[in-house]
Amino acid sequence: MKALAKYGAVALMMAAMAGCGDKGGTDKATKANEAAAAMTIGFSQIGSESGWRAAETKLAKLEAEKRGINLKVSDAQQQQANQIKAIRSFIAQGVDAILLAPVISSGWDEVLGEAKAANIPVVLLDRQIDTADPSLYLSAVTSDTVEEGRVAGRWLVEKLAGRDCRVVEIQGTIGASLVANRKKGFEEGISSAGNVQIVRTQSGEFTRAKGKEVMEGFIKAEAPGSICAVYAHNDDMMIGAIQAMKEAGLKPGSEILAVSIDAVPDIFKAMADGDANATVELTPDMASRAYDLLAAYNKDGTVPPKWVQTPSTLYLPDTAAAEYERRKDLY
Template identity: 45%
Template sequence: MKKKLVSMLLGLTMVGTALVGCSSAPAENSTPKETETKTEAPAKEETKTETPAEEAEEKTDELITIGFSQVGAESDWRVANTESMKSTLTEENGFNLIFADAQQKQENQIKAVRDFISQEVDVIVIAPVTETGWETVLGEAKDAEIPVIIVDRMIDVSDDSLYTCWVGSDFYQEGLDAVDWLTEYMDGLGRGQDQLNVAVLQGTIGSSAEIGRTKGVRDGLQEHSNYSIVLEQTGEFTQAKGQEVMESFLKSGEQIDILIAQNDNMAFGAIDALKAVGKKPAEDVVIVSFDAVKAAFESMIAGEMNVSVECNPLHGPRVAELAKAIMNGEEVEKIQYVEEGVFPADTAAEMLPTRVY
């Protein structure tokens, strides 16, 4: 938007200069009648009606153009995150959104970011596939003086000035919250001192959610010597892969008392795998999940999941607020956490009607 404004000002200056040259040169040789005729011309210019194309261009110039590179649509959470961005970053709200789906591939995201740079967008927003590998392309965005907002997963760069701010969840705290709920729940069942085996379905390895939740869960369980992680493998945040990995866990022969799935979709796949071998989810195996999408509440109401730790996907309003502040030259906080909660099964029926994702 700022680059377009400069171009418009330069263009107006050139037009003003041209008008002065055209009106002054023939003045000495003109008759009064001729002079009068010539002075009427500018009045016609002032009343010129803009064409629809010119009006559309002017409207676009008034909007903040945002290029958004999304991971993909691998889960219900991701779909809700995309919808929040699309429904908020609208023309009615002062934005022109250019959306790019990376289909879970970082190379697609890097290409999208370079496309945004070439289109001279005002702000770039990235929900990164993984934390690393961003130094070069973000350096290009910085050279182009385009601010970058990171959402959901964090990035790992040596120079924090490569991005303006980050919006998302405290994934490490989510892991700790899950363990706090789990240990209290097992105490309530009278099993708090039993030797308990834990299986973990990890998300996409190297993503911020996987890194934070894995560390939070491990650190939390280390405080309880009777809990042991006996199985751990990525389910890549998808339901199909979650079911596949859970099937392999069940075939391993290891006793599984607790399953911690790092998102709801993997938990749904694991539940299907448990039911296929005659086990009762949430009873024979305690199911702890993350995201707290609507389907997780329905699963808890059906008695197939014990708890889901919220990961709030509604980032659109916060991103819109930050983009406007940045374009107004305001300083913004580097880290922007969203509010989240923990939802056990006994609250699911009451809470489901309030859920918007």
């Protein structure tokens, strides 16, 4: 009986860990890249902890199919050890290139050294690594997280057109470099207007529930009608904050301006409903840029820049309904 319990537990855990395999889209080679054709690329993905991450994997598969690339995706379940194992197995299989979305920033030197020794170029996706030897990877394709904040800040200043504004900020999880950058960028973005200032800032830990709780606190702590805008480091916290504002009888989107970052489908729904004003996209389409630069590198040895930044595009309510339709199955 004891053994039975043990197996039951193991089975449960395995069931829990088994990811759901996605089948990529079937739309074929619209702009197949000749040089990239027949390339085999290994992609060590962190996991599927968020809708964004799932979209990144889905787009990587979709774009690979378009280009005729044979993509092998390995899901690391949030463990660096699994990523290292995956990279070693990619090297053993003799892939043409490796994409790595590193779960943490340190501890990659040894395994990337092995890839380098095997002459396999490595491109980092959406996160940088700490290493003393930048020759260990060909390039890193990530967003510019400071710029994301800047775009949000500049939008707010422009929207206000000179009006005074007391902004409340809902930060992500304290300690993440992303949070420091999105904060810094926003502060830079609003610095041109002396009358726009952050009056309160608190951490919503990137979740809807905490975003809502923090916003409730802001509403209670500030004099009625004195909050003019909310800036949230991600859309999920903003969605929570929107609920808090509505439950307090306020009108987000008009009475209180709402700007956040990420561009996940649900914020487009909120924008279409008039509850949010703007979002800055953190594009999940990281892989296609990596494919392009790998194709160029393979073709004539064009060495790409060490850091390729994806654009931080601003989205407004006018395109929200269409964007929601475009994204809802991706995430």
